[in-house]
Amino acid sequence: MADNRVVVYKGPGEVAVEPIDYPKLEVPQEVADAMGMTVAAPHAVILKIVSTNICGSDQHMVRGRTTAPVGQTLGHEITGEVVEKGNDVQFINEGDICSVPFNIACGRCRNCNERLTGVCLNVNPARAGSAYGYVDMGGWVGGQAEYVMVPFADFNLLKFPDRDQALEKIKDLTMLSDIFPTGYHGAYCAGTTTGSTVYVAGAGPVGLAAAHSAQLLGAAVVIVGDLNDERLEQARSFGCETINVGDGGPIEEKINDILGVPEVDCAVDAVGFEASAKSGEEAPAVVLNQIQTITRAGGRLGIPGLYVTGDPGAPDEDAKEGTLKIRFGLGWAKSHFFYTGQCPVKKYNRGLMMSILHDKAQIAKAVNATVISLDDAPEGYKDFDKGAAKKYVIDPHGMIPA
Structure with missing residues (x-):
């Protein structure tokens, strides 16, 4: 044997x-x-x-x-x-x-x-x-x-x-x-199609797979945001625009510098529950709130990033059981479509x-x-x-x- x-x-x-x-x-x-x-x-x-x-x-x-x-x-x-x-x-x-x-x-x-x-x-x-x-x-x-x-x-x-x-x-x-189907799932469920402008939060492997998938689906512009310059350089290597979300200024302004408008058609959360704020402190809902802010009214959010029901290392008691402070009212007001879960x-x-x-x-x-x-x-x-x-x-x- x-x-x-x-x-x-x-x-x-x-x-x-x-x-x-x-x-x-x-x-x-x-x-x-x-x-x-x-x-x-x-x-x-x-x-x-x-x-x-x-x-x-x-x-x-x-x-x-x-x-x-x-x-x-x-x-x-x-x-x-x-x-x-x-x-x-x-x-x-x-x-x-x-x-x-x-x-x-x-x-x-x-x-x-x-x-x-x-x-x-x-x-x-x-x-x-x-x-x-x-x-x-x-x-x-x-x-x-x-x-x-x-x-x-x-x-x-x-x-x-x-x-x-x-x-x-x-x-x-x-x-x-x-990761290829997962990234594709995020971009597809976000409604990416010919001519779309797409924001991908996270330049780890799933985020990069989502960005490449958005290109396959016909996106006009794919913007990848992260705190890691090396990973952002990897995103640029295959034609993505990039934003270092830790380098000062609202993300809406940075998107406006690229597109001429402060919003995208659709967005993908490829970060999940270990997200960090600009300060470097952990903020598990920061990406979910960010993509609502920068996605146009009527837009879609693909959320393949992992969220859990049990996180012993979370920054607060609510987050330890997966209860996050999400601006759901904003998503409701903008008629956003949320698609979550395993691919x-x-x-x-x-x-x-x-x-x-x-x-x-x-x-x-x-x-x-x-x-x-x-x-x-x-x-x-x-x-x-x-x-x-x-x-x-x-x-x-x-x-x-x-």
């Missing part, structure tokens, strides 16, 4: 790569017991990980900003080669290289049938929706590993049509598991795959994909936490071409 290793949360600011059992074709016991399903999972496959990425959502856990316990396995951005499959897997075969949506979905419940795979009703006893290697998401083992089990494989997996082409473009295709990856990943395979999207360049080994994952987490303008792609088996 092959060995396996996985990245594990060891406490605030610390992760380690540790041995773990080789996966079995089984669902977590807690899911089986609560949901009335068998532990045995003939619908599942085991993947040899080709690439798995470090995500800002992982970083929230590693900073101690969730209720994740020590020992939580990490990693939900997974691309892999099928090395074993259950006897109920009909259309995926050993040797196939596939993208894994970070949403675990059964493909059978009402929400899955309505394409709301981010809130599947059958894979998490705690709430609707699940993910690999994430707190309160059903106990599924994380994919920053050498091998991982994927349930309901025929439904969940996106098979790449050609193995050699997939490996050649793997640094782009690895983004299909989360339903399967809604977008096939189309975005085709955009990559036919050279219409260059997401790896947009987010500065940077390949590291599994052993280098702890250092990657530290660099990412310091604000590195990179998207770290872990290569556990040396399969990514130089």
Whole structure:
């Protein structure tokens, strides 16, 4: 039996790569017991990980900003080669290289049938929706590993049509598991279309993916705001306008300097609950209020940035349970459309795959994909936490071409 290793949360600011059992074709016991399903999972496959990425959502856990316990396995951005499959897997075969949506979905419940795979009703006893290697998401083992089990494989997996082409473009295709669909979801739900002016709050990987997606959707101008100059430089590298939101003056004036008007057609919050004010102090509602202020009346707000119901490190008691001081009256007065929640990856990943395979999207360049080994994952987490303008792609088996 092959060995396996996985990245594990060891406490605030610390992760380690540790041995773990080789996966079995089984669902977590807690899911089986609560949901009335068998532990045995003939619908599942085991993947040899080709690439798995470090995500800002992982970083929230590693900073101690969730209720994740020590020992939580990490990693939900997974691309892999099928090395074993259950006897109920009909259309995926050993040797196939596939993208894994970070949403675990059964493909059978009402929400899955309505394409709301981010809130599947059958894979998490705690709430609707699940993910690999994430707190309160059903106990599924994380994919920053050498091998991982994927349930309901025929439904969940996106098979790449050609193995050699997939490996050649793997640094782009690895983004299909989360940040490319998530960024696209934010821009799409914000109503981005031909000629739109778009503001993206946050120049981390999801913000950069949202900005690139807005360009694919036909935006005339994409403005990215952040406090990190290195990340803003990365946004400029593929044609975005940028604003350092910490450099004095109201943001409306800075937008006016770019567009000639102080408002945009639509906005995307790619920051989430760990947002900071100009002073550097944490202010979890600041971005939500900012995008309401700068979006025109009748405009839309896409909010893929993560917000949580439990944040032990929040600046006040309300924020610790996800209760934020949002200027909802302003949004109401401006007839804003708010769209929040996990991206339903399967809604977008096939189309975005085709955009990559036919050279219409260059997401790896947009987010500065940077390949590291599994052993280098702890250092990657530290660099990412310091604000590195990179998207770290872990290569556990040396399969990514130089």
